[in-house]
Amino acid sequence: MSEHVDEGTVDVLVLGSGCAGMMAALAAADAGASVVLHEKADVLGGTTALSSGVAWLPANKYQAGHGVEDSIEDGRAYLTALSNGMILPEFTEAFLQTVGPMLDWTEERTPLRMRLVEGYPDYHPEFPGGKPGGGRSTEPSLFSFDELGEWADRFLGFRRSMYVGETPVGGGTGYLTPEVERERAERRLEGLGRGLLGALLKGLLDHGVRVVTSSRATELVTEAGRVVGVRFADGTEQRARRGVVLATGGFERDADLVRDFLRGPLEHPPGAPSNTGDGLRMAMKVGAQLGVMREAWWVPVVTIPGSDGEQYSGHGVQLVQRERTLPRTIMVNDQGRRFTNEAANYNALGGAFHEFHPTHFRYENDPAWVVFDQGFADRYGGYGFQAGEPVPDWIERAPSIGELAQRIGVPADELDATVQRWNQLCAEGRDDDHGRGESAYDGWCGDRTAYPGPHATLGPLDEGPFYACPIHSSALGTKGGPRTTVDCEVLDVDGAVIPGLWAVGNVMAAPTGMVYGGAGGTLGPAMVFGYRCGRSVAQGGSDAG
Numbered sequence: 001m002s003e004h005v006d007e008g009t010v011d012v013l014v015l016g017s018g019c020a021g022m023m024a025a026l027a028a029a030d031a032g033a034s035v036v037l038h039e040k041a042d043v044l045g046g047t048t049a050l051s052s053g054v055a056w057l058p059a060n061k062y063q064a065g066h067g068v069e070d071s072i073e074d075g076r077a078y079l080t081a082l083s084n085g086m087i088l089p090e091f092t093e094a095f096l097q098t099v100g101p102m103l104d105w106t107e108e109r110t111p112l113r114m115r116l117v118e119g120y121p122d123y124h125p126e127f128p129g130g131k132p133g134g135g136r137s138t139e140p141s142l143f144s145f146d147e148l149g150e151w152a153d154r155f156l157g158f159r160r161s162m163y164v165g166e167t168p169v170g171g172g173t174g175y176l177t178p179e180v181e182r183e184r185a186e187r188r189l190e191g192l193g194r195g196l197l198g199a200l201l202k203g204l205l206d207h208g209v210r211v212v213t214s215s216r217a218t219e220l221v222t223e224a225g226r227v228v229g230v231r232f233a234d235g236t237e238q239r240a241r242r243g244v245v246l247a248t249g250g251f252e253r254d255a256d257l258v259r260d261f262l263r264g265p266l267e268h269p270p271g272a273p274s275n276t277g278d279g280l281r282m283a284m285k286v287g288a289q290l291g292v293m294r295e296a297w298w299v300p301v302v303t304i305p306g307s308d309g310e311q312y313s314g315h316g317v318q319l320v321q322r323e324r325t326l327p328r329t330i331m332v333n334d335q336g337r338r339f340t341n342e343a344a345n346y347n348a349l350g351g352a353f354h355e356f357h358p359t360h361f362r363y364e365n366d367p368a369w370v371v372f373d374q375g376f377a378d379r380y381g382g383y384g385f386q387a388g389e390p391v392p393d394w395i396e397r398a399p400s401i402g403e404l405a406q407r408i409g410v411p412a413d414e415l416d417a418t419v420q421r422w423n424q425l426c427a428e429g430r431d432d433d434h435g436r437g438e439s440a441y442d443g444w445c446g447d448r449t450a451y452p453g454p455h456a457t458l459g460p461l462d463e464g465p466f467y468a469c470p471i472h473s474s475a476l477g478t479k480g481g482p483r484t485t486v487d488c489e490v491l492d493v494d495g496a497v498i499p500g501l502w503a504v505g506n507v508m509a510a511p512t513g514m515v516y517g518g519a520g521g522t523l524g525p526a527m528v529f530g531y532r533c534g535r536s537v538a539q540g541g542s543d544a545g
């Protein structure tokens with residue numbers, strides 16, 4: 001049920017309560033605007049609440065004292081080298097130039113405190129300007145939800161009192177000592193995505209922003225070509241004197257939009273169920289120009305039958321990052337062949353899953369299979385089981401590679417040859433077929449006792465029994481939407497600003513094109529452009545005055 005109350009006219013309406021919406025609302029309120037933030041779901045946070053809250057911010061202030069050498073020039077060289085013609089240079093410039101002011105503002109004017117995730121390599125660290133030793137990935141400090149009063153229990157997801165370095169992906173165990181766990185629980189400390197949002201929400205409440213849940217925007221209200229308000233699913237309408245901000249996330253949960261716009265398969269999206277492309281549709285209806293529509297923040301996932309959901313992003317879907325990077329596991333297609341560097345970053349792997357075979361006329365690598373041996377299960381665990389625990393029944397198994405191939409329906413001689421070849425490459429310490437282990441990024445999420453070095457990710461499959469489970473092409477969120485100025489003002493099909501309308505976060509045409517620069521590559525731009533967006537809308541945009 002909607003919680004609408006008639007607010008009369010306010011300066012700014014923000015739609016969506018993820019990182020982008022909260023940043024924009026906070027920056028607008030801090031610049032003097034009266035702001036109401038509407039969230040469609042009955043809980044706050046969107047996909048951000050399920051995320052690790054990492055923000056990729058080149059040349060950030062936290063690098064000082066950590067031996068990181070970085071600069072705006074390095075950031076520019078890096079993004080430019082990776083662009084493939086998809087990044088508009090003015091967005092690179094605006095992003096890099098705003099990291100510093102945004103972080104200073106965050107510390108001066110909001111309760112959010114970011115810090116470095118030490119050592120996390122960029123996702124393509126050997127490219128010009130890349131950072132193999134990390135320094136650009138930041139995360140929120142733990143934040144006490146005691147400060148949020150009745151709002152503390154109104155976020156999507158569940159409490160995770162951790163820093164990234166304490167999780168398996170960051171090189172930790174994923175467990176806290178009972179004393180630390182108790183202390184953090186008593187203080188209701190949260191880290192990662194919800195920690196980020198908790199601090200932002202506290203800032204919003206302190207700035208007098210009204211936050212409304214169960215409030216789905218359905219249509220933009222226009223007058224003489226200007227967006228002047230929003231219509232909601234319950235039939236009410238609210239006016240905005242200065243502007244409306246679309247921060248409604250991506251369209252990954254809308255099968256029609258996914259089919260019609262994306263360049264390849266996206267199945268089992270792990271993010272917020274409410275991200276159904278509402279903002280994209282509203283923008284299209286008022287004539288917005290669209291950009292980056294084919295792209296998403298790609299990620300491979302497995303689905304875990306019967307899981308209660310809590311530890312797997314809420315609905316049985318698990319991102320596969322560490323499990324495909326560790327030694328003693330490979331990915332094969334239904335021909336039984338390896339098709340990529342399994343340890344590459346998840347976004348880039350999307351390209352391997354989307355490879356289209358011209359003769360067979362199908363996506364040959366989706367779904368694929370992850371194959372691992374008993375040594376993997378004993379040493380590392382994954383997919384919901386701990387090292388040394390029995391491998392869950394839903395994962396296929398067989399005493400030999402040939403029998404496993406028969407069970408999963410791939411050619412036995414091919415899979416056998418693939419595993420033999422892989423074991424030989426591991427013995428030689430070099431993956432001459434797909435270059436796995438060559439980048440400083442490969443192995444970061446692998447066996448950290450062997451990191452850096454190829455054996456953090458290279459290791460044979462030679463201890464039966466052998467296991468396999470299907471792995472699918474998915475995405476954290478989509479990247480396409482209305483094209484905007486660098487201050488997030490939405491453009492029409494002729495390139496003119498649509499007065500009164502802004503877009504930020506995954507709903508906007510992504511400022512970084514098809515690139516995922518490093519851990520936090522989506523939330524870093526969301527924070528920076530959220531800040532720019534909020535300041536711009538508070539002033540009424542380029543047509544003000």
Ligand SMILES: Cc1cc2nc3c(=O)[nH]c(=O)nc-3n(C[C@H](O)[C@H](O)[C@H](O)COP(=O)(O)OP(=O)(O)OC[C@H]3O[C@@H](n4cnc5c(N)ncnc54)[C@H](O)[C@@H]3O)c2cc1C
Pocket residue numbers: 015016017018019020021038039040041044045046047048049050051052053054055056215216217218247248249250270271272274275276277278279297313319476477504505506507519520521522523524526
């Ligand atoms: C498991 C997981 C881990 C991740 N970890 C990271 C990470 O560490 N770093 C990183 O950079 N990225 C990460 N991501 C990706 C990142 O979370 C998203 O790209 C990012 O949160 C998008 O932010 P947003 O504000 O644009 O959208 P969201 O956070 O999804 O927020 C959009 C909000 O808009 C609301 N909404 C939708 N339609 C309407 C409407 N009609 N009216 C009102 N409200 C509406 C939605 O309900 C939702 O709450 C992760 C994703 C997942 C799934």
